[in-house]
Amino acid sequence: MSLSKVATNAKASATIALNSKAKALAREGVDVVSFTVGEPDFDTPENIKQAAHRAIQSGFTKYQPAAGMPQLRAALAQKLRTQNGVDYAPEEVFVSNGSKQALYVLMLCLVEEGDEVLLSAPYWVSYAEQARMCGAEPVAIDTMATPDMKLTPALLEAAISDRSKLLVLNSPCNPTGVVLTGDELRALVEVALEHELWVISDEAYEPLVYDGLEHVSPASFGDEARRKVLTVNSFSKTYAMTGWRIGYAAGPAEVIQAAARLQSHMTTGADSIAQKAALEALSGPQDSVAEMRQAFDRRRRLLVEGLNEVPGISCMMPQGAFYALPDCRALLGKSYGGRRVENSVELCEALLEQVQVAVVPGAAFGAEGYVRFHYATSEETIGKALQRLHAFVEGCDD
Numbered sequence: 558m559s560l561s562k563v564a565t566n567a568k569a570s571a572t573i574a575l576n577s578k579a580k581a582l583a584r585e586g587v588d589v590v591s592f593t594v595g596e597p598d599f600d601t602p603e604n605i606k607q608a609a610h611r612a613i614q615s616g617f618t619k620y621q622p623a624a625g626m627p628q629l630r631a632a633l634a635q636k637l638r639t640q641n642g643v644d645y646a647p648e649e650v651f652v653s654n655g656s657k658q659a660l661y662v663l664m665l666c667l668v669e670e671g672d673e674v675l676l677s678a679p680y681w682v683s684y685a686e687q688a689r690m691c692g693a694e695p696v697a698i699d700t701m702a703t704p705d706m707k708l709t710p711a712l713l714e715a716a717i718s719d720r721s722k723l724l725v726l727n728s729p730c731n732p733t734g735v736v737l738t739g740d741e742l743r744a745l746v747e748v749a750l751e752h753e754l755w756v757i758s759d760e761a762y763e764p765l766v767y768d769g770l771e772h773v774s775p776a777s778f779g780d781e782a783r784r785k786v787l788t789v790n791s792f793s794k795t796y797a798m799t800g801w802r803i804g805y806a807a808g809p810a811e812v813i814q815a816a817a818r819l820q821s822h823m824t825t826g827a828d829s830i831a832q833k834a835a836l837e838a839l840s841g842p843q844d845s846v847a848e849m850r851q852a853f854d855r856r857r858r859l860l861v862e863g864l865n866e867v868p869g870i871s872c873m874m875p876q877g878a879f880y881a882l883p884d885c886r887a888l889l890g891k892s893y894g895g896r897r898v899e900n901s902v903e904l905c906e907a908l909l910e911q912v913q914v915a916v917v918p919g920a921a922f923g924a925e926g927y928v929r930f931h932y933a934t935s936e937e938t939i940g941k942a943l944q945r946l947h948a949f950v951e952g953c954d955d
């Protein structure tokens with residue numbers, strides 16, 4: 558069978574693949590502790606669910622404009638103005654089926670065959686695949702040799718070529734948990750603007766910053782930044798709404814209109830009921846956001862301090878999102894329970910088989926030798942996983 562180049566080249570999401578494997582084992586009755594797909598274990602807050610009920614009962618069940626429900630676009634523009642310091646008109650915002658779709662549609666608007674998309678590695682899996690799906694080439698800028706895994710202006714400058722078209726920023730970052738400060742982001746955006754690059758700022762984990770740090774939106778750095786930076790955000794993580802599939806993007810009207818045109822042919826637009834729920838999420842009480850952040854903060858310390866006690870594992874303390882990316886290179890090149898482990902994929906397979914801990918190989922994020930945990934799970938699950946990791950390492954045959 559001959560499939561298109563795009564379909565042939567697209568790799569399945571490693572996160573979703575491991576999650577399926579872990580779920581299959583769980584269905585067989587195996588007690589798997591899973592840290593694969595990153596989604597809050599909290600339920601969607603009640604006021605949001607009630608808004609969806611009301612939308613159904615009142616018959617708000619029809620197609621909405623491709624760029625989103627006008628009231629929601631207006632509320633998002635207001636949120637961006639008051640919380641992020643960027644003045645957008647509602648026409649400069651579009652609502653998508655999850656932020657993943659906003660990212661893809663924006664890439665389709667901004668890059669094509671022959672272009673390069675610059676990513677700070679470790680990066681979230683879908684950026685590289687989406688760039689390829691647009692015919693462009695992802696260029697991973699390795700930050701693993703820096704002490705805090707942060708992209709620097711010098712590293713960015715060195716990676717730029719005459720084919721570079723787009724830089725993707727993601728703070729707080731999945732998978733590292735790195736949060737870039739306002740000054741750090743400003744310095745990167747300055748380099749991007751000097752080279753006339755587009756910038757996508759993926760802010761899906763906006764409220765999840767710890768240690769007194771602040772989230773900063775690069776589009777707020779002045780008129781030039783506002784012309785070249787596209788801000789992408791999501792309801793998934795902030796409001797525990799992963800299944801509702803609502804995200805959004807804001808930027809210059811020309812790009813947003815083009816994105817809406819593409820979206821109109823892809824999905825017609827986002828779900829009407831979920832858009833009503835998203836409007837309530839934005840305008841209703843925000844207590845649940847703070848409660849979730851506090852819980853994630855506690856779990857972050859428990860997980861990362863625990864990981865650092867496991868011989869051979871060393872983990873930087875993440876400052877945002879809900880992921881930890883421990884360095885497991887010292888565990889490689891050894892055998893565990895008779896199974897030789899040479900890389901992060903084999904390590905994850907061995908962890909799942911031998912101690913039933915499901916984690917994602919760093920290779921999927923451009924971080925060979927590392928594995929990704931999330932801490933959007935209970936303290937009990939984290940404790941259980943840490944015990945099992947100790948048992949795994951003790952089972953080393955070498």
Ligand SMILES: Cc1ncc(COP(=O)(O)O)c(C=O)c1O
Nearest residue numbers: 655656657681731761791793804
């Ligand atoms: C960095 C980042 N951006 C975007 C997304 C997509 O989220 P959604 O499509 O649910 O809005 C994710 C999901 O894991 C993510 O980690």
